[in-house]
Amino acid sequence: MIQTSHSLKWWKLKTKKVLHKYIQLRDVVVKNGSVYAQCLACKKVWELTTSYDWKNFHASHRFRADLFQSVEFNEDNIHGCCYNCNRRLSGNLGDYDINLRKKIGDERYNELIRKKNQPHKLTIVELEKIFNEYKTKVKEIKKLKGIK
Numbered sequence: 001m002i003q004t005s006h007s008l009k010w011w012k013l014k015t016k017k018v019l020h021k022y023i024q025l026r027d028v029v030v031k032n033g034s035v036y037a038q039c040l041a042c043k044k045v046w047e048l049t050t051s052y053d054w055k056n057f058h059a060s061h062r063f064r065a066d067l068f069q070s071v072e073f074n075e076d077n078i079h080g081c082c083y084n085c086n087r088r089l090s091g092n093l094g095d096y097d098i099n100l101r102k103k104i105g106d107e108r109y110n111e112l113i114r115k116k117n118q119p120h121k122l123t124i125v126e127l128e129k130i131f132n133e134y135k136t137k138v139k140e141i142k143k144l145k146g147i148k
């Protein structure tokens with residue numbers, strides 16, 4: 001069902017929120033009931049206990065969302081990073097890139113590079129589809145990892 005009453009901007013924000021939540025959940029490690037974050041770029045590990053800790057586990061883009069819209073909502077382009085790398089070091093992209101390639105492998109890395117250069121403007125219909133997909137994925141991964 002398409003809710004055309006909402007704008008593209010509204011759908012982008014809504015989709016971004018659920019996708020970034022999924023990225024956080026995908027990238028945490030649960031050990032003995034505790035949840036740990038690891039920054040993809042600097043490899044720092046820290047425990048997530050408060051909502052403040054979760055807020056500081058950023059969904060950080062390899063290729064900036066505003067410049068590379070075709071991969072703005074591509075999960076291979078977004079990984080959990082610490083505040084320091086994402087904000088103060090503008091992504092810490094040198095280390096990010098090395099570790100990204102290791103994490104997703106050459107094939108997916110090359111696919112991401114290929115996609116980032118394809119101009120693509122998302123439509124509301126596409127955004128709604130992505131939103132619903134990640135809404136389900138968030139539920140599934142929470143259950144799988146035992147995170148409330």
Ligand SMILES: [Zn+2]
Nearest residue numbers: 039042082085
């Ligand atoms: Zn970091």
